[in-house]
Amino acid sequence: MNRNRGARPTQVVTMVVAVILVAGALAACSSGQKSGAKSNPKANTTSGANAGELVGLFRLTPGAAKGNQITGTWFRMVQPQGDAQHGPYMINANSRADGGQVTLLKPGTSGGLRTEGYQSEPTPAFDSGGHSLADAITTPTPFFGVNFSISTNRVDPQTKPAVAPPTVTLKDGKLTADLASWSASWNKQNFNQGAPKPVPNTAAKAPGQEKAQRVWDWVAGKYLDAAPKPTVTGSAATGTFDPKTRAFVLQWSSHIEGGPFNGFTGLWHLEGIFEPGQRAPG
Amino acid sequence: MSALPQILGPLDLPQAPPVTRAAATPMRRPKAPALALLALGVVLTFGPIVGGLFAKVASGKQLIDQFAPHMEADALARDNTDLARLRRGAAGVDGVYLRQRLPEGRFPILDEYRRQASGIDGRATNLLDRVEAAGPDYRRVAAIGGFDRVPFLIVACGLVAIYGSCVLLFGRRNRARWAVGLMMLAGAALSMYPFLSDLRTGAHAGERLLPQLAPVMTRENVRQLQRDFVVLVEADGELETGFRKVPRNATAAAGITAMVNAWPTISSDLASLVGVINDNIHNYNELEQLDALPRRVGLSGLAGLPWLLVGVGSACAGLSVAALPRRRKETR
Numbered sequence: 252m253n254r255n256r257g258a259r260p261t262q263v264v265t266m267v268v269a270v271i272l273v274a275g276a277l278a279a280c281s282s283g284q285k286s287g288a289k290s291n292p293k294a295n296t297t298s299g300a301n302a303g304e305l306v307g308l309f310r311l312t313p314g315a316a317k318g319n320q321i322t323g324t325w326f327r328m329v330q331p332q333g334d335a336q337h338g339p340y341m342i343n344a345n346s347r348a349d350g351g352q353v354t355l356l357k358p359g360t361s362g363g364l365r366t367e368g369y370q371s372e373p374t375p376a377f378d379s380g381g382h383s384l385a386d387a388i389t390t391p392t393p394f395f396g397v398n399f400s401i402s403t404n405r406v407d408p409q410t411k412p413a414v415a416p417p418t419v420t421l422k423d424g425k426l427t428a429d430l431a432s433w434s435a436s437w438n439k440q441n442f443n444q445g446a447p448k449p450v451p452n453t454a455a456k457a458p459g460q461e462k463a464q465r466v467w468d469w470v471a472g473k474y475l476d477a478a479p480k481p482t483v484t485g486s487a488a489t490g491t492f493d494p495k496t497r498a499f500v501l502q503w504s505s506h507i508e509g510g511p512f513n514g515f516t517g518l519w520h521l522e523g524i525f526e527p528g529q530r531a532p533g
Numbered sequence: 534m535s536a537l538p539q540i541l542g543p544l545d546l547p548q549a550p551p552v553t554r555a556a557a558t559p560m561r562r563p564k565a566p567a568l569a570l571l572a573l574g575v576v577l578t579f580g581p582i583v584g585g586l587f588a589k590v591a592s593g594k595q596l597i598d599q600f601a602p603h604m605e606a607d608a609l610a611r612d613n614t615d616l617a618r619l620r621r622g623a624a625g626v627d628g629v630y631l632r633q634r635l636p637e638g639r640f641p642i643l644d645e646y647r648r649q650a651s652g653i654d655g656r657a658t659n660l661l662d663r664v665e666a667a668g669p670d671y672r673r674v675a676a677i678g679g680f681d682r683v684p685f686l687i688v689a690c691g692l693v694a695i696y697g698s699c700v701l702l703f704g705r706r707n708r709a710r711w712a713v714g715l716m717m718l719a720g721a722a723l724s725m726y727p728f729l730s731d732l733r734t735g736a737h738a739g740e741r742l743l744p745q746l747a748p749v750m751t752r753e754n755v756r757q758l759q760r761d762f763v764v765l766v767e768a769d770g771e772l773e774t775g776f777r778k779v780p781r782n783a784t785a786a787a788g789i790t791a792m793v794n795a796w797p798t799i800s801s802d803l804a805s806l807v808g809v810i811n812d813n814i815h816n817y818n819e820l821e822q823l824d825a826l827p828r829r830v831g832l833s834g835l836a837g838l839p840w841l842l843v844g845v846g847s848a849c850a851g852l853s854v855a856a857l858p859r860r861r862k863e864t865r
Contacts, residue, residue, distance in 0.1 A: 341766075342770065396770075439804075439805065455595035455816055457681060457684065458682065
């Protein structure tokens with residue numbers, strides 16, 4: 252009895268310290284999420300967004316055309332053997348912007364792109380007419396008579412590897428984004444349009460080869476000090492960020508590899524306002 | 534009673550001659566067939582790995598699997614309907630141009646479409662004809678059971694042959710029969726596989742399928758189909774927008790409307806087929822290399838593959854029997 256009585260104050264103190272530590276850790280985590288940045292070397296109270304990873308919603312500004320001037324969020328498709336600067340571009344009869352050479356995009360139900368999480372395509376991904384049903388990032392938009400849209404997926408629907416969720420990093424006012432999971436869906440087809448590009452995992456495999464490869468990669472990594480194989484290739488999306496207004500611009504080009512539009516290139520331009528917040532649901 | 538020994542007298546047995554036993558005939562280990570078996574085992578084990586047989590067979594399987602939805606009767610019927618709609622649409626556009634005397638340059642996208650329409654139709658018809666003609670052979674190839682397991686069977690037979698030949702050359706004699714039995718079983722499995730899996734029929738069909746698909750499975754063909762797609766998709770856009778205002782008669786209107794309304798289906802079918810062709814060019818090339826493998830040993834293409842397996846399996850079984858240790862014949 253005496254021994255128990257003597258032990259109680261120690262236990263209480265230990266519990267209090269543990270609760271304080273846990274509460275402190277949770278508070279630190281939540282404040283990090285609220286500030287929208289994982290690391291916080293240069294706190295910026297005006298914008299709420301700091302140097303480091305920007306976690307939250309990149310709310311998209313709808314695309315608009317005034318004469319030859321295109322603003323907001325848009326997309327172009329370069330034909331094979333063309334180049335990003337001069338085209339030739341596909342002329343989308345459903346768009347009036349730049350004679351159909353530009354397709355204007357509107358934000359979807361989420362308002363735009365969320366980082367550090369996926370905005371996956373629904374199941375089914377298409378209706379019977381081939382129109383894309385993914386509507387979180389952008390509103391499904393007519394492209395040659397059939398609606399196309401965007402999603403970010405844990406496993407890329409076209410190239411098949413597991414890909415990281417979108418991340419955007421701010422450094423010296425410049426944005427660098429890993430958008431490897433950016434996938435366009437149109438007419439019952441999926442096209443990876445990410446930057447950098449995921450390394451495809453679609454080659455034919457003998458029975459058991461995939462498991463054997465996984466075992467070998469583990470052994471090579473653990474005992475042979477082999478560097479893990481790259482999962483993405485090419486350059487990331489880049490852009491600018493205004494810390495005062497939190498206005499951002501992200502742009503990149505992405506070559507289509509495989510499928511019916513092998514060799515075509517998508518040019519993407521996202522504009523909008525960054526809203527620091529929580530990660531996207533998984 | 535006491536006189537009895539005297540009557541019989543003393544027993545005097547002659548000295549028995551020594552018993553001689555024939556010396557055991559020494560066992561003979563036939564080295565030549567065992568060494569040949571060892572060599573065969575090494576070739577069967579490492580040949581498929583070094584020669585990339587696993588990848589080639591897997592590529593062939595993937596090609597067959599990915600083409601499956603496009604080889605079904607309803608898919609081919611839908612493709613033919615798409616083509617008929619495109620033809621009617623092109624005729625309708627021509628009709629409107631002639632009736633309204635539309636000058637060149639008023640609808641530049643449709644001008645280009647009119648120039649290319651017959652070429653596009655010819656190429657698409659040719660593509661569909663080839664795919665349809667390849668159907669029966671495709672189905673025979675698809676019916677091969679466990680095609681992607683063939684390399685495993687060969688390697689397994691090779692490993693058994695290596696093990697068995699080592700037992701026959703260096704192991705205890707009492708294990709020899711067991712090892713020979715195992716090798717005969719492996720050889721029999723390899724020899725019987727072509728007959729049990731429809732490989733014989735399928736390989737003949739595969740050899741015919743390759744040249745049938747050869748003009749289709751090229752990068753140039755894919756690029757041409759993509760160019761045709763761009764012309765069609767842009768023409769469809771023009772028909773849905775600027776060209777709508779141009780007056781037309783009922784026949785032309787019906788053709789154009791049918792094409793425009795069906796465009797999502799047409800574009801989906803066409804895109805899907807072009808995608809499968811593009812994504813399987815590498816697989817097709819691998820299958821062509823597989824076809825070339827039996828030719829290296831003097832057999833005819835893929836059709837020779839079953840007989841190659843029968844020959845190798847029989848050789849394995851035959852050599853294992855020949856390598857079984859046996860007694861030497863007595864020499865006089």
